[in-house]
Amino acid sequence: MSKSRVFLFILLSFLIGVFVRSFWQIGQNYFFLLSVVALILLFTFLPTYRQAGKNKFATLVAFILFGFIFGFWLTNGEIAKTNDLIFLGKNFEENAVVQKVSQTTMGQNLIVELRSESASLADKKISVLLSVPQYPEYQYGDLLEISCKAMAIENRDESFDYRMYMAKEGVLYQCDKGKAKKIGENQGNWIFAKILSARAIFENKIIKVIPAPYSALASGLLFGGSGGLSKEIQKDFSVTGMTHIVAVSGYNVTIVAEYLILLGIALGLWRKQAIWFALVGIVLFVVMAGLPASAVRAGVMSGILLWAMKNGRLASSENAIIFAAAIMLALNPLLLRWDVGFQLSFLATLGIVVTSSFWEKSFIKKNRALGISEVITLSLSAQIFVLPIIAWNFHIASLISLLANIFILPIIPLSMLLVFLVCIFGFIFSPLSFIFAWLAFGLLFYEIKLIHVLAQFPWASVSIERVDVWWIVLYYCMLAVVIYLLKKMDDNIIPE
């Protein structure tokens, strides 16, 4: 067994450890027993590791067990932390700095970090969710004087685990009837504040010349986020499985990257140069999205993919992707179950990688002339890999998704380019910005209208009430078997 294979197995067992603890609790005795077995195996067989055969296998098993135990233990600790609400019921009368603002239908949701002088809080980083009215508006870095009673975060409806969603970001408390008063600003990270304000200026250039809701789609395409779209339109997007075009996830970033490569080649670059071009594009994209952790993770995932493409090793870059996922989970194991963005990023990139050689051989070579076959296969493999995740998180399975993707994805990069030009000329020469806005409007109009029309089809999507986690496990096991068989077929074909 090759070293890289061994490494892969250990990483996988770590992932499985995180997965198992994310969904199930194992009794402490069993856990202890498992650890002891692993230790015994290790100490018995490690000294004789050099001898081939059973000893080597046993050592390997020990390491795999350790991977599992480590993942399990790490996740267990993080989950325990989220249940350890020591400040419950305490009245916070503190200064706090705004970390994140999101608009809701009722007003604004602020995530604030306490800046406390009192000894009991000073050594801890405490973030609190604060709901305030729509006006006055707050922004990142504002220093507030807050007074509120800390409560546990409530799940507002059963289908969405809001408490864990916030917990994975380190936010364990909410203040419902909190009071906030602004007493200062620019208390946040200077660079991050600059990026956010640059983004706001860019966005303003778009919404000034393109009417809503098309402007919301435009800024969603360029900077990520569907918050600017109304509920009805967001629903259309989710029914047709198109939400990914306005979300910064590995799925989206990878498709953007793929297009940048095609664009680079069309502009006359060599393939390797085009990949560099795309890498730069991804970095810009992630920065413009405001550098949220989710976008960074997405960028890393598709960066690996591009790197592998550049070196012509796309089909064997699973290890790198799983390695990146393992590092992300080691930093925050709660992502695996409670961060949709992470799930989509990881699975979509993995899907693209493991199926690439199959598509390459069976489909693309024969239909090279079509040009869009790459788009279709990319989209298809990503869809197959994220299907249960979407069903699990959003309780919907889009049947029309592939059709919508085929009709809309090919013009996404052009729309993005035009919107980008609208931004740029908004600064230099505004009449030209208007012209580009008209052209962009045409495409954006087509996208929203088509998505709306497709969403009206009676069988556009099926709603799924509740997915049992075992179905998901079964689905991915079957997928793994299919992939394995395909790989085996591939390997058999090569020697001929």
Place this chain on the structure above:
Amino acid sequence: MRNNRKIVYGFLLAALAIGVILFCIIQNNKTPKLEVVFLDVGQGDSILISEGSQQLLIDGGKDGKLLLEKLGKYIPFWDRNIETIIETHPDQDHIGGLIDVLKLYGVNSILETKMQSDSQTFKKLEDEILKNKIEKIEAKKGVTIKFVSGAVAEVLYPFESVTDVNGGDTNMYSVVVKLTVGDNKFLFTGDFPTTQENILLESGTDVKVNFLKVAHHGSKYATSNAFLDVVSPSDAIISVAKNNSYGHPNQEVLQRLLQHRVNILRTDEVGDIVYKCQNLKCVTIHLFPTPTQPSKEKAISEAPKPKFLF
């Protein structure tokens, strides 16, 4: 060589697209039609009067995002200007959406009374008016807005400057606007209460119109029988949200309207309500005899007991 050709084609295509767009703009400006749209903005009021590239917006509902989407639908996409905004009174459900409009659209002037509100929304609105250097015009009797085709919007109420600017009841000084398009007239009443209706009637102001925006989302403290007797509209429009917590529109008001043989159109039932005006006549595209709404004849015969209505 191949790339050059692509670039040339690209440019030709872009030029063609721009040509088509310009053609559309010119065509649209040549034959301006006046449109009155009662926007479905949930529990709140917003009415857009649009003729070619000239717009008048009366109130803005409470949700900016929703209002902007609606405006994007009815204002041509190249037009980023709303010439005039009328703020009938500073209540959340009438001004909430206007803040985003001021941020994104060019607005020449805003008509409002001197009425104040201590809500944060009102403060923000006033800030935005100052920041964008929008001309403030005091809304009182005699202020008119003229459209190119000759249509005129005229403020009927308040008669004088509001003096009780911090008074409790903002509805008391709700701006009332009459729009005259050829032979047809519209009356926009904001949240105008019955007490003020009587004052308006006593003053002898001509309020006889074809189309009435029912005051205060169909609240029972407005739209009295006496008022309806004089106004005698053929259609009444109620801007209201489905299952709102205020119980609007009130059953008594609906009965009063039916007794006066008025067709009722509600934004919570039909969405945006559009009146298109051409050749001095305004018509709506909505059909009245929908399953929940009886036809006019039926309404007359069974008006006293409208059990089939709700």
